[in-house]
Every structure is written in structure tokens, then in C-alpha cells.
Amino acid sequence: MYFDRKNLTNEALLDIYKRLLLPRLIEEKMLILLRQGKISKWFSGIGQEAISVGCTYALDSDEWIMPLHRNLGVFTGRNMPLHKLFMQWQGNKEGYSKGRERSFHFGSKEHHICGMISHLGPQLAIADGVALAQTLQQQPKVAMAFTGDGGTSEGDFHEALNVAAVWDLPVIFIIENNGYGLSTPTNEQYRCESLVQRAKGYGMEGVRIDGNNILEVIDSIKGIREYCIREQKPYLVECTTFRMRGHEEASGTKYVPSALMEEWAQKDPLQNFEEYLLSQQLLTQTAIEEQKESIRQLIEAELQIAFTADDIVPDTNEELQDVYAPVPAQTGITIINNSLPINIIENAPEKRMIDAIKDGLFQSMLQHPNLILMGQDIAEYGGAFKITEGFLTAFGKQRVRNTPLCESAILGTALGLSLAGFKSMMEMQFADFVTVGFNQIINNLAKMHYRWGQQADVVVRMPTGAGVGAGPFHSQSNEAWFVHTPGLKVVYPSSPIDAKGLLIAAINDPNPVLFFEHKALYRSVSGPVPNDYYTIEIGKAKQVQAGTDISIITYGAGVHWAVEYATQYPQISIDILDLRTLLPLDYDAIKATVARTGKVLVFHEDNLTGGIGAEIAAWISQHCFELLDAPVIRCASLDTPIPFNIALEKNYLAKARLHENIQQLLAY
Template sequence: MYRTIADAVVFFVLCFINTSNLATLKTIEKTGNYNKQTAMEFVRSGQTNDELVFMYRSLLLPRMIEEKMLVLLRQGKISKWFSGIGQEAISVGSTLALEKDEWVMPLHRNLGVFTTRQMGLQKLFMQWQGNKDGYSKGRERSFHFGSRAHHICGMISHLGPQLALADGVALAYKLRKDNKVSLAYSGDGGTSEGDFHEALNVAAVWGLPVIFVIENNGYGLSTPVNEQYKCESLVDKAKGYGMDGIRINGNNILEVYDTIRGVRDYCIRNQKPYLVECMTFRMRGHEEASGTKYVPAELFDEWGAKDPVKNYEAFLLAEGVLTAAAAEEIRSELKTYIEEELKLAYEAEELIPDANEELHDVYAKKSVNARLWSDANTMDAPKAGAPEKRFVDAIQEGLSQSMQLHDNLVLMGQDIAEYGGAFKITEGFVKQFGKERVRNTPLCESAIVGTALGLSLEGYKSMMEMQFADFVTVGFNQIVNNLAKIHYRWGQQADVVIRMPTGGGVGAGPFHSQSNEAWFTHVPGLKVVYPSTPHDAKGLLIAAINDPNPVLFFEHKGLYRSVSGPVPEAAYEVEIGKARLAAEGTDITVITYGSGVHWALEYQHQHPEVSLHILDLRTLLPLDYEAVRTAVAKTGKVLLLHEDTLTGGIGGEISAWISEHCFELLDAPVMRCASLDTPVPFNIDLEKTFMAKNRLHGYVEKLQRY
């Protein structure tokens, strides 16, 4: 029985749409009168009959797969399904209009992208069943996966961030002067997200060959478009970004194909983006569990008559391109294909979880050549006689040498080009490397992180500078959900470094002084680096750029011009994930990083009566637990020191690990010296009170008394 009248309506409409009625097909074939069936006008644009039939097969396959999947869902053989029934012409037509090696960024309702790119149906079925032999080893759901071999980028549930990845791919094409475009889909609801605005703006400002396709199907889950936007049509938004756009019938495969083909030529010829709004309708719920009771029943009648498969089939029959018998034969052939592939998928071995394999796949591995270079150029400590350099100069030198080492490295950030960045680290880089590789960005952190990831899809490296680490909040989603998870999800590396000028002590107030590194140490897939010396700053930055994984590189603003040290002239790496012993001692072990290292060294200098054993972590994710254990064993008394606030700081995680794994080595409770649990104040005296340094002496004395 049907739960609601609307569900019953949907069921009967689908039966009307999908049932192949041979008598009806023969009538259309005989009379050539398909206009009685539809108001849709199909116009051939040079396609041969064989090409038109190929389009028909391409359009019919995802529809028949979906019909099967809905049956399997009711049988409990799959757990979730996002239906694109009624919208197939958009996915199939636009994908056919592209070259096979042009990247597509699909969403939930774009099964036609996967089938048109001829992804193996057996493997797709295994993906939907959560089998290890699917495209994501059972780690992702229905359409949240990608395939580099098919130039399809896996979506994330947040929808909007996919658009910026298309910017990055298009930028790679532009830099290489390839005559290619990228294409990204958005639903009507997704156009309300900030990522939509940011991605279109960047594409327009940078002149990127991106096709943005809006699938306007009337609803964002249950929210109708009249509650989503107030412009007359979504394509009107294109003018605001200085780009062209067009609104088309998304249910007409020939119109979709011809439009996207023409738009593709336009984008390549003019090196500009383009916005295409495809009008369509969602014949099922947002996903099957949500139902459709919020949709007026008459809309199903209206859009059922506009069904893309039925109408195109009628056109081919009326034009004599296809016979009724041939149409039935194609359906029979596709049904057999689907059943055979599904049967093979059912024969797949049962997934047996392996924790070691899961951990192993979180990070991408360095290539052989990169490892050879690293092994030959690793330098854990400065060589004797190395010239003295400031912290800021070491970072600049590491970045410059990386640009020379990697001709595919692109730098992006606000004001980093001619101005040289807020802290002048990229000053002179435009003259040396050119504006194509040293790029000023609009004020849109989320889109630039996404663009960096898109560059990675095409084999580029990128460095994005957050003007201040505080501003990372507006790019947070891209970092923790896209960059961090992509390799684990479908094996795609994210070759991105984000530089994070961080920390206080300079009277900059609550929005330019935060220590927010702990936010990211909880995110598997990221690497978090935080050097304290010029030598380590240069070596770790080079290592971060050489690493194929996303690295957040924290650099303390207060150290830029206040700290100097020996830095070798040649390029070298400091190994990520390896701590450094900053000072040997016998009384108390201080485990710290960044500014905390200098506070501890200064305290030691001022208090020779106490002997501090100071461990500089250098990398916060992954942590060097072996070095931590060795440092704990040295004194049996441990003080965790960091500039970050106490609650939720990484000191709590390290303290817990020491208590669990090194309890027998301790002679006193593990203590944490951190900054106050308040925002960072502007007034210098208030800021000094806020800082952990202000309480360091009290904690040392407390530990000495044990």
C-alpha cells in the first residue's frame, strides 16, 4: 500500500513513463505524429541516425538502472538511493558533449554521467552495495565517489564545494594551454550557498573555461524554488559575475547536447566560464526515504508528459530513426546487461574489515622519485657554518626554491602577487615566476582551497596563503571535508599546502591572533606542521610542498622577524612527523612547539637552577609518539606547553596518550600550561595575561615540588 496519495500518484506516473508500450510505439512509428505525445521540439544538428540511436541507448540505460535500483531498495539489498528519474537528459547530454578526458563534477542525480563515461556497471553495483571492490572500497555511499580514469570527481554532501574544484581543473587547462573545459553541476538549492558565488566569481575573474550547469528541478529537498531565490531565473545570476548564460529545456537531450557543445567551444575560444540553467523536475523524493508528499500532484502529470526518455523515443520513432521493434530490442538488451552485471556483483567476496588497511589508506604515498630526492636531501639539523637567516627569510627561501624545483607549483592568496603578501614573503615572486604561477585571489577562501584541490586533479601542486590563520574558518569545509578525506574516499591525492600565519603577542586582537592548529589535528588525512626555528621552517615547508597530501603549515607571526638561526643555502627537507630535541635536561620534560619552544628556552636561560628537557614537536599531525615516550622517560615529569587555549588544545590529547602509554614512567601528574580560555584580547597587558607564558613559572615550580 502507498503511504500517501502523492506516493500513489508518483508510482502510477512512473509506470506511465517507464513502461514500454509496443502498440503505442508502433502507432507513433506509423503515423509520425509524436507531437500529440509531447510539446517538446527536437532539432537535429548534424547527427547521423546511428549517433541519435547511441544517444537513445545512453539515455535509456541510467533510467533502467534506476528502475532496478528502486526495486533493490525495497528489497533491502541497498540502503539508500538518490533518484535522477526525469533528469537523465542533463547528465547524458552534457557528458556526451564533452571530451572523455575533461573533468566532470557530478552530484546525487547524475547517474548518467557515470554510465555515459562507460564505468563498469558491475563495479558500480558493488559500489552501491558497499562492497570493497566498488570504487571506494566500501567507504562511500551511492554517488560520493570519483574515478580518475574516467575524469569524474567524487562529490561531498555539502554540494557547493564541487564548483570550485572545476575552477582548479580549468586553471590547470588554462596554464597548459589545453583546449579543454571542466563542467560542474549544481542544483537550484545549491545556488544559495556561498560556494556557488565564490566559484563563479573566481572563474569569471580569472577567465577560466568552466561550464556551470544548474539542474533546476523545482525543489531543494522539500523547499520550493520560490523560497530559494527571488530572481526571475537563476541564469540571471550570470550577469552579476560578468559571464554569459542561457536557460534551456533540461529534458530535451538534443537541446542539452547541442547547447553544451556550443558552450564548450565558446569557453575554449574565449577562455571564459558560462552558466547553463536546465529546467527539469525531480520525479522522486530528494532520496527515497523523504517521499514526495510536499509536491502538488498536478506537477507529476505536467512533468510526466515531459519525460526525457519517452519523448526522445517518440521523436526517433516518428522520424524513422528507430523502429518500435528496435526500441524493444534495445530495452531487452539493456535489461539483460543490467541483470548480468548485477549477478556478477552479487558474487563479490564479502568485505572483511582490516584496520591496518584503513589506516594505511588515509594518506597518499610519495612517488619513488620524490622519496629518492627526500632521502638525499633530508637535514634534521643545520650544518656548521650555515648562514644566519630570519624565520621569515627562511620561509621565503624555501618557497622560492620549491617554485624552482616544481614548475607545476602554483601560489595563490590575497595580495601575494605584486604586493608580496601581508608579511612580504612572496615579494618579488611575480617578477621571478610570473603572474600565472603567483596569483592574487578574490576574497573567497573556500573557493581558493577548492581550486587548489582541482589543480591537484590535473597533477599540479599548489600553495594557498591564508592571510591570517584566523580566516581559515571561511575555508574550513573545503579543508576538513574535501582535502582531508579525498584520498581515503577514492584514492585521489590532494597535493596542497595551506600556509597559516598564526599566533599572538603582537596586540592584534581576537581575529588576527588565534592559535587554531588544534582544530585540524582531529582530522584524519591532514598533516599539521608548526616549526619554531628558521632551519625547520625552510626544511618543513619544502617537505610539505613535496608531500602529496594536504599540509597545513603554521608559521608564527611573532617569530617572523624576531628569531634568526643557521639555514643552509641549498634546498633540503626536514622530515614531517619527526620531533626535535631542542635542549637536554634532567629535571622536567617540556613538550611544546612554535613560540612555546622559545618560551621554554628563555625560561631555562633565566633559571639555570632547573634543568629542562625540551622537546619541539614540529609536527602535530602525525605526532612523533616515539619521541614523546623517550622524552617522558628522561625525567618522569612532564609539562605540556602551548600558546593555544587550554580546553581542546593538543596538550590534552598528548596528556591522555602519556597517561595511557607511559604511566609507569611518570613521577608526577602530567601538567598543561596553556593560554586562558578566552578570545585573544587586543590590549597588550591583557594579552600578556592571556598567554601561557605568563603561567610557565608557576607550573615549573609545581612540578619541582613532586
């Protein structure tokens, strides 16, 4: 192996050697602890250390890196305390994730590292978001994301590279091509001659380097970093290397031909660099052994600190509290809970729901200079429903951004913006399209704060619902998918005044919020909307109408259907509760309406099975049984996809069964 030291000093070469040696010796110790049962799992990077160490060495310490599970050299290269890393791997509370995450599934804002999730691909788009934030702030920095050869087959890889190229983002994408995705060799994963060839397809530059040559990695990444900053462009780097251990220790390496193992053993990055330093008389064999012994003693000392840590004593309250980032106190803003102060609605102009949402978004852009809007066709075109029409002129193309059709990458970009201290709003053109970004929402955005205390300051606007004859892919009610996911907040207003106040609250909230907007209500519903910049508290329901005979608990279009029914049947005293927020639910308001009537109908547009109504009905039965005069009845849409034909759609919707369900409840 040929080493070109360029202008590196002797001291620098010795420092690089120590940085390369440290993760190797830690890994050797971890494998012993694994056999002793003192850690539960280990993904070894032995033989690949030069990539992690070299890439980290070439970057500034405040440039974000998104590593994977074989990148120990990134963590040690950022000088993270070893005892705290050991606590992390032991599942101790004093680790980086309070025992909630395994191995390298964590991050540290202090060290500008964002840990992985098991799905691998979503990491890449987070680097896009960080790089976008740095570009907007005119900071001469790059972001770096790692993937493996197997990960390049995932859709997230293609989406992230495409967004970085289209938006001219200074991101360095590192492919660690170690020959296998678990046991699947590369010749069963792709047909291109080399993975770096894919760079041209996205309009970016790329290079293939020897990932086992530490000096080649450092020199290449330094030059690429300078290029990305100077040209404001991304870059793809394929690092050839080999995995000398199993995918994880339990899987072994029996599927690897022995000749291949022997060939790559001769390319060991640490051994070859040691031989080079010996040849240059910068090290002696004695000095090598002394250095190894010094590091081993450091490891043992740090391990002893970790081993003395107290065992975790589960605290249920703490576990629940850490699901969400705390919402900072609001100053200089009107906050509305259940009732509207008279002075806030006096002389308030009548506005359609779509205009109220536009107002809330526009005022939030004025309030938060770090708020970035992203979505398909939201700039010049103004969005599919024209909510952002005029925003481009008011706020410019940097803050109002058209996106490629890649929902997953844009959600990941939104998370990356949050790492860098920005807020973001992503508009799903239709809520139905969220399925192609489901992984980012469920496994990245929702879990981020619980995993390692990092907020995900993202709002996803979700035009939803039926009633417009748009068929099964533009009319679904899919809010229940997300109510099951701790860490998300799910908001669903039914009136213009609530839509504006709740949207502003969602943008002010540091947690990920899915903001559902019923398309059929956009232009059909009007009401007084104050010009003030105000919020309505997330998690608070609203009593729309008082009654004593039955309660209807609903949200969205269901509120208007319930009010319409109550108007048609004034002889029935109906108490109508608008939930407004589906996660977290306002259980106090739910119990109060049950107490007022004793008979409850849970009413929603979503399908019956697995809808939010099932959760509410179960909770009422468990916690309000003594207040009930009849079983809780659910009224929902049919358990079918939503049909296109208007007559079929009307038959599908829950509204078609409202009367019979109310009569059944009254007759009980």
C-alpha cells in the first residue's frame, strides 16, 4: 500500500495513527465483553477504520456527520468520552440515550453527530437539511452522511442525492463498499461497474478511493470538502474496503470465501499504516507496543467508570415526559384555550378556512425568520390548493422551496434543518402521499427526542378527507396511522379560527406536528378570524354546542355534519365536542361531555376499524363506565377504500349512517 504524506508533519502522522489505533483496540475489547455477556450486540468495523477516522479528521469539529453502525472512528474522532460511550453500549442511563437505544443509534448535538436508525437510508437526507441550513446562513461548511453498498439500493439514497444536487447543497455522501450487505455480495445488489458511476446520473461529481488507505482518505476528503464549499455542490465518494467480521457478531463470516478474507487481511488499514510509519522511522516496534498499552489502560480505566454506574430504575413519569420536547413559554402572543375572549373576535373579519390557514402560515413566516417552507409546487404555483400563493414574492426562493417528488427526502431534510436550529413546514400535496415518507415520520421524526433529546421542529401539512369525488388516492382519512405513534402530535381543526391558531401553535411547537386540513372545508366553511397573531393550545378540545341528551365526539368534517344534524333535529339536545387535537387527546373534555349526557356517539370520517373512535370508546368504557347510560356507539365510514363515484362516496361516508346511529343511541 502506497502512502503519500503530502504536507503532513511527523506529529500529524503520529496523531493519525493514534486515532486509527483507538477504535481498533476498543473493538477488540468490545468483542471480549460481548462474549462475556456484558454488552448485547456489536457491529464490528474492524478493517474499515480508515474511512471513519479519515473522514472525521478531514472535517471541522462543528460539521455534522451522519454515521452508521460501523463508524466507531467518527465517535472517537470527535473525542466523545469513552466511559459515556461504554455506558451507551451497556444500555446504562448515563449513556447518550438513557438506555433507550442500542450501539450507535444515538446522536450528540454537542459533537455534531446524528446517529442512525436501523433503516439506514433516512440518514442521508438529514445531511441535506443540515447543509441547507448552513447554506442559508452562508456558513463555509459541509455535512457528511455515510451509507453502505447495500444502502445504495434504497429509495432514500436516490432521493437524498437528487435533492442535494437539485438544491446545490454542500453534502459529502460516503459509500462504504465493503463487499457485502449482511451475506449478500455486491454482484447481487447492483449491476453498475462501480457505485460512484451513479454520481453522474444526479449531476454531481464523484470519486472512488481506497478506503483502507488512511492518508488517501484524508487527502481526498479534504479536497472534496474544499470543492463542496467553493462550488456549493454535493459529492459522492465510494470507499472500497472490506468487512473482516460478520454483519454483526452472531452472523459470522462463513459465507465469505477464505481466499477473499486472506486477500483483504493483507490490506488491513492499521497494519499497513504501522508498517509505513516504521519504514519512515517515525515509530519503533517498542513505541507501538507502548502506545497500544497506553490506550488499553485508558480503555480499562474508562470501562471501570462505566461499570460502576448505577443500574437503571425505570421511572414511568420520566419515560412519558421525554417522549416530547418541552414547549417553551410563549411571550407577546395571545394564547387561547377552550373559550374565545370576546375582544379577540370582536370585529374579526369573516374568512374561509383556506384563508385562515394562509394567514397563520404567513404570520409565522414573519415571526420566525428561520422558518423554511418546502413542498411540491408551493413556490410560483402557490401549491395545489393555492395556500402559499404570493409567498415567493414576500419571502423569496430560499425560504419558499419547490421540491422534487421525493417526500421521504424532504422529511429528512426537514429534520436536518431542525438539527441546525431551523423550523420547517412541509406540505404534503395530499395526505395520501405521506405513505412514501412514512418511515421518516414514524422512525425518525417521532422518536428523535425520546432517543437522544434532539427536537424535531417540523410541521407536516396534510390536505385530507373526502367529499370532493377524488377517489381512493386523494381522499383518504389516514390520521389514525399516526395517532398510534408516540412522539408525534396530530392536529385536525374544523373551523377557520381554530385552523389559524392551531397552525401557529404547531409551528411554535418544537415537536413534529401532523396538521390535517380537510380539503372539502377549505372553501366551504367561513367564520370570524382575528387578524391578530394568536395560538390555540394543542391538546385542548372545544365544546361546540351544549346538550343533555347525547354527546357527539368528533373532529374535522364530522363537526359540521354533527352541527347540521343538530339543526335539523332541534328536539334532540346534542352536546358536540370538537377534539381538534387527536394526539394528545383531551381526556378531561371527553369525560366532561360523557358526564353531561351519559350517552356517547364517537363520530369520524375515517374507516371504522382501527379509527381513533375505537380508542376513545375504549377509554370511556374503562374510565367513565359509571357515567354511561348506554354503550358507546361508533359511527364511521365503511371499511372499504374510498370510491370515486359521488353516489358511492356519499354511501361510504360516516354521515350516511349518522341518523340511524343516533336513533339507536336514543332508543337504548
